[in-house]
Amino acid sequence: MTTTDNSTAPAPPKKVMFVSVGQSPRSDLIGDILANLDMPIEALELGALDGLSAREIDNLRVRPGETSIVTRLADNSEIVVSKARIGERMAQLVAAFRPNEFDLVVILSTGLFRDFDSTCLTVNAQRALESAVFSLAAQGSSVGLIQPLERQINELDIPALQPYRITASHALDNDKQSLARALFDLADCEIIVLNSVSFSEADREMAAKVTGKPVVLARRIIASAVRLLLYQSQPITLPGMSSEFTDRVNRLTARERQVMSLVAEGLSNKAIARQLGISPKTVEIHRSNVMSKMEVASSAALIRMVIQAGHP
Known part of the structure; x- marks a missing residue:
């Protein structure tokens, strides 16, 4: 006599490719995002600087007149690269993915104002965060943006936000002193946006505790998008x-x-x-x-x- 197992097998994990501007692995960043999800995910990583020689990486450093993105190397040191040139490299990497090779591709950069030609379902962190800032500002709220680098304050160029009350400051991630100074600069703002994927949940908690105001974290925006898409x-x-x-x-x-x-x-x-x-x-x-x-x-x-x- 045979018996039939009518139990439902658990769904296989979703295959998600996280593409970062620097070198992988970025377990701190991706781990923080995954912590906001309650679903099985096979997380894969690809860094735009992976596999490059020291000379090739050096050639991507920001030059006078270029806008910048700060990212990390495998040894956890930081490097400031050209936004335009690293954006081109990331676009090439994403375009090379096979159709439906991944259930989802996540572009882990909040500085690349461009579309990516992907044959997979894609989350563009910059688009998601920019849309969030726009919707908050359009509601009439005064929004404070915290950038990773001081130079990025003058590099902000989001035409859609020009009519609104936007103030920017800068702070290093996981640096309480610089974050406290930035929050002081933005004391009159009603909502704080940590405008980089480098900022962590700990940074958000500190900012919310100090200000008592809503604090928007890029990593949470990404997690919400992943959750709804998958x-x-x-x-x-x-x-x-x-x-x-x-x-x-x-x-x-x-x-x-x-x-x-x-x-x-x-x-x-x-x-x-x-x-x-x-x-x-x-x-x-x-x-x-x-x-x-x-x-x-x-x-x-x-x-x-x-x-x-x-x-x-």
Whole structure:
């Protein structure tokens, strides 16, 4: 006599490729993001500086007149590289991925203002964070941005934010003294944005404790996007999320959750359609369903709701 096992096998882990500006591994950064998720993930890493000689890396250092990104090498030392030239290298790496090679590709940079030609579903950290800042500023809130480098204050160039109340300062990650000074500079701001993936959960906790104000962390924004893009139809019940947000998200289909995340990243219907391999008209239908089920009247309101859910 044979018996049938009707138990459901656990879902295989989702394969996520994290692409960073520096050298891998970045266990500190990726570990912090994964800590905000409650799903099995096979995390893979690729650094834009991986496999390069010391001379090749040196040639990517920022030059006079160029805008900059600060990142880390494998020995944990920091290097300031050219935003334009490292962006080109990252774009080449991402474009080389095979179609659907990964369940998700995450661009771990909050300084590259560009699109990436990926054949995989992709989270662009810069787009996600910029969209978050825009939605908060458009609500009328005065927003304080904390950059990793002082020179990056003058390099900020986000035309969409020019009409709004944005103030910038700078601080090193995991440096309480410089972070405290930056928070003093931004004392009049209503919301603080740690505007780099280098800032950790510990930095966010300190800033929130010192100021008593909402503090937006890039790593949490990324985790929220990953969660919405990779969850299928199973309910989302995460600690810290309001029951109202949880109930509304659980009304969405798997595809609607993906569309919601990409809307929160600020993508157009055409761009979302390219990512998901569907028509812009189908995206428009999903988008309308999302707005109805989440009970919001605008994309900005939806983005604010997603941010607040990821920053209880």
